[in-house]
Amino acid sequence: MKKTIWYSIVLIAMLVLAACSGESASAPKGSNESNGGGESNETFTYASTSDAVGLSPILMNDAVSANITEHVYEQLFTRNSETQEFDPLLAESYENPDEKTWVIKLKEGIKFHDGSPFNAEAVKYTFDKLRDPATAAPRASLLEPVDTITVVDEHTVEIKTKYPYGPFLAALSHTNAAIVSPTADKKQDLMKDPVGTGPYKFVSWTPGDKVELEANEDYWDGAPALKKIAFKVVPEISTAISMLQTGEVQFIDNLPTEQVKRLESMKNINIEKKDGTSVYYLAFNHSRERNQDADFRKAVSLAVDRDAFVSKLNGLGVRSDSVIGPQVFGFDEGADKAGTAYDVEAAKALVEKNGYGDEPIKLLTANRDNFILMAEIVQAQLTEAGFKVEIESLEWATFLDTARAGEYDMTFLSWSNVTADGSELLYPNFHSDNVGSSNRSQYSNPKFDELVVQSRTTIDQDKRLQILDQANHLMIEENVVLPMYHGIVTTAMDKNYTGLEVDPTGKWSLKNVTKK
Known part of the structure; x- marks a missing residue:
């Protein structure tokens, strides 16, 4: 009789604990409950058929890597997909005293993920390294027109070009012109351990499997709602689509033509094309x-x-x-x-x-x-x-x-x-x-x-x-x-989420994605 009572107490306690933890037998594989308020502690997973090549914007030059680095690093300017103009991002403003001079004011109070300050010295360091022939940066051509880079003060940098350069703001908005932490770059390999100012911080990279990032709670433009994101390697796109259907993956892009009809028949996703x-x-x-x-x-x-x-x-x-x-x-x-x-x-x-x-x-x-x-x-x-x-x-x-x-x-x-x-x-x-x-x-x-x-x-x-x-x-x-x-440009995302930003350039951001 005492054993029966004891087992009953244990069973009730287990049920109470399960209820408090929010677990559900019907939850899809790989899914956890949201903590409410549009924020989610579950891992939001993007699937790619290829692994990243590297995670330094200075040294990498491929779209798979860029999808990751765009969430870790930021540029001075960003392209506005609606106006097709270039708006300040890490920059506050700019002026052209003459056709070959760009005076760029930087936003203040921003820090890199390692705690070091974002400032004019960081901009100069990044751009000098990018254009240094010894670096052998694959996109050094972005800064080929640059003649000199001068730190005017902590939050002002002056860039002089060799000649009037029409697409300069476009170049400064490029993924490979993102600003890196000089402190981190001097002590570690940013291709494997990146440090930027972006909305997400690097956690880990298991080659051939996935890259994991976490929300930068101190992000200057407000912490993102998704607290954990993963860029998972799924070599077979048909497998990735199946994972999207079952909830193991929440997002894919570059939809293959032969799978379009299958994707359009899935009721749990939204497809976007532009x-x-x-x-x-x-x-x-x-x-x-x-x-x-x-x-x-x-x-x-x-x-x-x-x-x-x-x-x-x-x-x-x-x-x-x-x-x-x-x-x-x-x-x-x-x-x-x-x-x-x-x-x-x-x-x-x-x-x-x-x-x-x-x-x-x-x-x-x-x-x-x-x-x-x-x-x-x-x-x-x-x-x-x-x-x-x-x-x-x-x-x-x-x-x-x-x-x-x-x-x-x-x-x-x-x-x-x-x-x-x-x-x-x-x-x-x-x-x-x-x-x-x-x-x-x-x-x-x-x-x-x-x-x-x-x-x-x-x-x-x-x-x-x-x-x-x-x-x-x-x-x-x-x-x-x-x-x-x-x-x-094509994307397919779990209908439980909203706020994906997609540009005609193929770039996308999870910064403003929230769970409904």
Whole structure:
């Protein structure tokens, strides 16, 4: 009898404890209850098919890493997606005493996650390191126009450029122009242990698994509602979608075309789509003799039916011959259909006449769904025209290194264009200054270089538009690259959450996301 009473007391106590803890047998896997008031202590998880390359804005240069660093670090300016203007972020204001001088006032009272002060010295340190050749920063080109950086006082920095630089605010809004903690950078590897001023602080990185961040409770613009966020590696997108459906994952982006109908049938998510600034293109390795042959590039361009490819994107791609996309500064409608039209018979004639099918083409691609789809379709189309094509698929980080090293004949590249400025598309990707770094196509053309330089060295925006259009047409006419499509920014998020901020550049922020 005493045992029965004892077991009853224990059972009641267990039930009371369970009720107090808020646990529920019906809660979805990986989910915890909210603590109310729009804030949640559960981990909000974003799934990516690839792991980050690194977490220092100075040294990394890929979209997967940028998704993380954008939450840890901040820039002096940010692009307003509604007005397409550049608003101060860490900056308070700026003025131009003359065309080559930028005096930037900084917000006061901001601290890095390590407790050190954000100030003019930190800005100078970051920018000096970014542009130092010894750093070998992949996006050092952002600050190529800078001549001197001077600390005027604790919260004022003066930057003088070598020439009037039209897209300077766009450059300062770039992910890779984010400000790092000098104190942290001197004592640790920011690629593995980042320290910024952003709404989230770094917790841990398990390579191949996930990166974990926690809310910066002292964030200068107010602590975010989501207290824990994770960037989880899920190599198979179909698995990530299943995890989204079951609640193990709350957010994915870059929705694959073949999964759109499945996603649209899911009742527990919201899908968002908007025209974006990204461009995806077939690139020739211009350092190789065969690719320097204008007829070879023309034969390839004639053989590729881009309309057939875009039709398979289920509305997630915009067809245009223009390298500069419709959402990017510098686009002109006259470039929209100015490229080499599909004509497989003409391609066959050029291949047969010049023996282009004698030597196989190494077609490099990343192991991401749309890249693989492009590779398979283009391989089939080129084969029909008489080319011999061998596909090599690599994991994302390895792919980037291999492409940068020029170890391919042709490849598929993309550029998210987070500044939405044509100069900041053409200069890093195709100007000869950047061969061996961001110019992965190894393209070098003095006439083109001069046009790009002109587009950067005037603050007359109408003149910049005209020059960018000339440079764009030069690329189109010479088949320098073959634009496959311009991106649609897509996201899918658990309906229990709201407040996601998505920009046409593909950047997104969880800072204002709350649980309903």
